[in-house]
Amino acid sequence: xxxxxxxxxxxxxxxxxxxxxxxxxxxxxxxxxxxxxxxxxxxxxxxxxxxxxxxxxxxxxxxxxxxxxxxxxxxxxxxxxxxxxxxxxxxxxxxxxxxxxxxxxxxxxxxxxxxxxxxxxxxxxxxxxxxxxxxxxxxxxxxxxxxxxxxxxxxxxxxxxxxxxxxxxxxxxxxxxxxxxxxxxxxxxxxxxxxxxxxxxxxxxxxxxxxxxxxxxxxxxxxxxxxxxxxxxxxxxxxxxxxxxxxxxxxxxxxxxxxxxxxxxxxxxxxxxxxxxxxxxxxxxxxxxxxxxxxxxxxxxxxxxxxxxxxxxxxxxxxxxxxxxxxxxxxxxxxxxxxxxxxxxxxxxxxxxxxxxxxxxxxxxxxxxxxxxxxxxxxxxxxxxxxxxxxxxxxxxxxxxxxxxxxxxxxxxxxxxxxxxxxxxxxxxxxxxxxxxxxxxxxxxxxxxxxxxxxxxxxxxxxxxxxxxxxxxxxxxxxxxxxxxxxxxxxxxxxxxxxxxxxxxxxxxxxxxxxxxxxxxxxxxxxxxxxxxxxxxxxxxxxxxxxxxxxxxxxxxxxxxxxxxxxxxxxxxxxx
Amino acid sequence: xxxxxxxxxxxxxxxxxxxxxxxxxxxxxxxxxxxxxxxxxxxxxxxxxxxxxxxxxxxxxxxxxxxxxxxxxxxxxxx
Numbered sequence: 001x002x003x004x005x006x007x008x009x010x011x012x013x014x015x016x017x018x019x020x021x022x023x024x025x026x027x028x029x030x031x032x033x034x035x036x037x038x039x040x041x042x043x044x045x046x047x048x049x050x051x052x053x054x055x056x057x058x059x060x061x062x063x064x065x066x067x068x069x070x071x072x073x074x075x076x077x078x079x080x081x082x083x084x085x086x087x088x089x090x091x092x093x094x095x096x097x098x099x100x101x102x103x104x105x106x107x108x109x110x111x112x113x114x115x116x117x118x119x120x121x122x123x124x125x126x127x128x129x130x131x132x133x134x135x136x137x138x139x140x141x142x143x144x145x146x147x148x149x150x151x152x153x154x155x156x157x158x159x160x161x162x163x164x165x166x167x168x169x170x171x172x173x174x175x176x177x178x179x180x181x182x183x184x185x186x187x188x189x190x191x192x193x194x195x196x197x198x199x200x201x202x203x204x205x206x207x208x209x210x211x212x213x214x215x216x217x218x219x220x221x222x223x224x225x226x227x228x229x230x231x232x233x234x235x236x237x238x239x240x241x242x243x244x245x246x247x248x249x250x251x252x253x254x255x256x257x258x259x260x261x262x263x264x265x266x267x268x269x270x271x272x273x274x275x276x277x278x279x280x281x282x283x284x285x286x287x288x289x290x291x292x293x294x295x296x297x298x299x300x301x302x303x304x305x306x307x308x309x310x311x312x313x314x315x316x317x318x319x320x321x322x323x324x325x326x327x328x329x330x331x332x333x334x335x336x337x338x339x340x341x342x343x344x345x346x347x348x349x350x351x352x353x354x355x356x357x358x359x360x361x362x363x364x365x366x367x368x369x370x371x372x373x374x375x376x377x378x379x380x381x382x383x384x385x386x387x388x389x390x391x392x393x394x395x396x397x398x399x400x401x402x403x404x405x406x407x408x409x410x411x412x413x414x415x416x417x418x419x420x421x422x423x424x425x426x427x428x429x430x431x432x433x434x435x436x437x438x439x440x441x442x443x444x445x446x447x448x449x450x451x452x453x454x455x456x457x458x459x460x461x462x463x464x465x466x467x468x469x470x471x472x473x474x475x476x477x478x479x480x481x482x483x484x485x486x487x488x489x490x491x492x493x494x495x496x497x498x499x500x501x502x503x504x505x506x507x508x509x510x511x512x513x514x515x516x517x518x519x520x521x522x523x524x525x526x527x528x529x530x531x532x533x534x535x536x537x538x539x540x541x542x543x544x545x546x547x548x549x550x551x552x553x554x555x556x557x558x559x560x561x562x563x564x565x566x567x568x569x570x571x572x573x574x575x576x
Numbered sequence: 577x578x579x580x581x582x583x584x585x586x587x588x589x590x591x592x593x594x595x596x597x598x599x600x601x602x603x604x605x606x607x608x609x610x611x612x613x614x615x616x617x618x619x620x621x622x623x624x625x626x627x628x629x630x631x632x633x634x635x636x637x638x639x640x641x642x643x644x645x646x647x648x649x650x651x652x653x654x655x
Contacts, residue, residue: 234625234650234651235651235652235653236653238586238650238651239585239586239650239651239652239653240653240654242585242586243585243652244654245653245654245655246654247585247652247653247654248652248653248654248655250584250585250647250649251584251626251647251649251652254582254584254628254631254647254649255628255631255632256631267631272598272599276585276654277584277585277588277598302654319654320654320655321655441655442655445655447655448653451626452625452626452651452652452653453625453626453633453651454651454653457633459632459633461632487655488653488654488655491653558631559631559632
């Protein structure tokens with residue numbers, strides 16, 4: 001029987017509730033955003049007791065469907081002030097689903113200034129003291145939690161940044177090997193977790209009843225087709241497993257859309273040094289693992305384990321966004337330095353994208369020069385210490401820009417931009433402007449069509465039709481984010497018409513429904529409308545859906561283009 | 577004419593096959609189209625998802641000019 005775990009951090013009361021009618025049939029982002037929009041006052045302070053942290057597996061979580069184990073985290077964001085959903089791989093989602101838990105809602109805040117762990121297992125859920133984990137780095141905290149609760153549990157954990165309520169704080173989740181390489185990165189939800197006094201969530205699915213599937217035969221048939229789609233598509237079966245997501249460095253660079261040195265050029269002269277080809281070669285030379293699944297049932301395996309020259313396994317899940325943010329965007333062209341920065345971010349518990357953006361703005365301000373890897377490492381150590389400079393860096397690019405008087409800050413709604421230059425990948429620029437989350441590449445990945453030629457083609461430099469392209473991707477993504485599916489399945493479904501019907505067939509077989517493809521589109525629209533409505537009630541207007549002025553005025557080399565999608569097109573994205 | 581040629585991801589095998597570096601400048605006769613260029617290097621069209629000339633996606637009938645930068649990619653993705 002499906003349950004919601006509701007945790008009150010003031011009373012320390014934990015209860016298992018039946019799923020109310022208005023939350024029935026929701027999963028992943030659909031669940032987190034609906035709960036936040038229903039239960040959280042949009043005008044509340046994100047770090048106050050009125051905010052809630054919501055955790056949910058997707059609708060297909062814990063099933064035999066491949067790549068279906070992602071976990072959504074939702075709240076009002078301390079970075080943007082908007083509603084926020086950030087989802088993550090690892091084992092947590094499947095384990096929650098196995099326990100038939102559709103969501104966890106964490107309310108209030110610990111007024112006793114103590115740290116707690118929420119433990120969820122077949123017998124229910126309890127809050128336990130985590131005083132011994134206070135200010136622990138994420139990797140250390142996870143080791144201690146595994147010693148206490150067992151090697152096979154799933155863990156979501158915050159680092160010192162989350163405990164210090166920094167707006168860039170993320171939530172780390174353990175992968176299939178129990179290593180916290182997966183990050184629910186964006187929007188500072190680690191700070192929301194920290195504000196509640198919750199250091200970690202431990203989920204043990206030993207003895208769990210497992211997911212109920214109404215029509216197992218129909219489900220398995222559809223899962224088999226879906227598996228075949230992913231195993232036949234060239235991106236999901238060949239280049240992602242070979243090179244990981246970092247393969248994007250060179251193609252974005254070639255297209256002139258790789259943001260370099262705080263978004264001042266679309267090309268980085270050291271791109272190939274940090275690209276997927278070099279990374280694979282380096283990992284193989286050092287006997288690391290270039291092809292790794294982050295969750296059970298993953299057949300794409302885009303993750304990896306990266307070793308330094310001396311054989312130290314410094315980081316894992318070393319991926320494009322992080323390598324770009326801490327690399328090209330900071331003018332750093334050395335993978336080993338970037339790997340160390342990545343590990344520091346994961347250990348301190350800050351989002352790599354926001355942190356890379358912030359360091360780049362600090363470089364623009366002259367705090368350290370562009371390309372100064374050692375200086376960047378020292379800045380992150382300030383974040384760990386919680387010094388005044390560290391706190392400014394931990395507050396994100398927009399805050400640092402204000403403190404240092406920098407006019408060129410790549411952000412929308414206070415969230416730093418991911419690894420696509422809006423002036424050279426314009427549909428993605430529309431996504432950055434209009435997503436309810438602030439700049440978010442996953443929210444509407446027009447890059448697939450504009451740059452990768454997957455599921456069609458469009459000239460990335462042409463502003464025409466880009467608002468519609470972004471809108472289409474945002475709707476589909478919102479629906480995919482409800483299922484627990486990894487977004488990379490789109491590289492299969494965009495090129496194989498059997499893909500989407502197989503997903504719909506699995507949902508129908510699991511829940512005894514008769515959805516069509518159109519219903520899935522409607523689901524995506526509903527989620528977006530719920531999120532935009534929350535933002536309106538929080539005080540956001542269409543004027544907040546704008547890129548920074550420098551991207552409209554300043555020409556970006558090598559194509560010397562500006563962001564010129566008409567405002568009326570951008571505002572049209574909200575008309576679904 | 578001189579063409580700056582750049583092979584990426586699995587297409588690096590064609591650099592090895594042609595005994596040239598992954599990134600190299602090659603001397604070619606004037607007036608070659610992208611299609612005839614690929615043929616000259618023994619590159620199978622179906623292996624090339626994206627061909628960029630000077631950072632812009634190019635069709636097979638595009639005529640190459642002196643100094644062009646050509647980047648060749650198989651299907652790639654990530655995020």
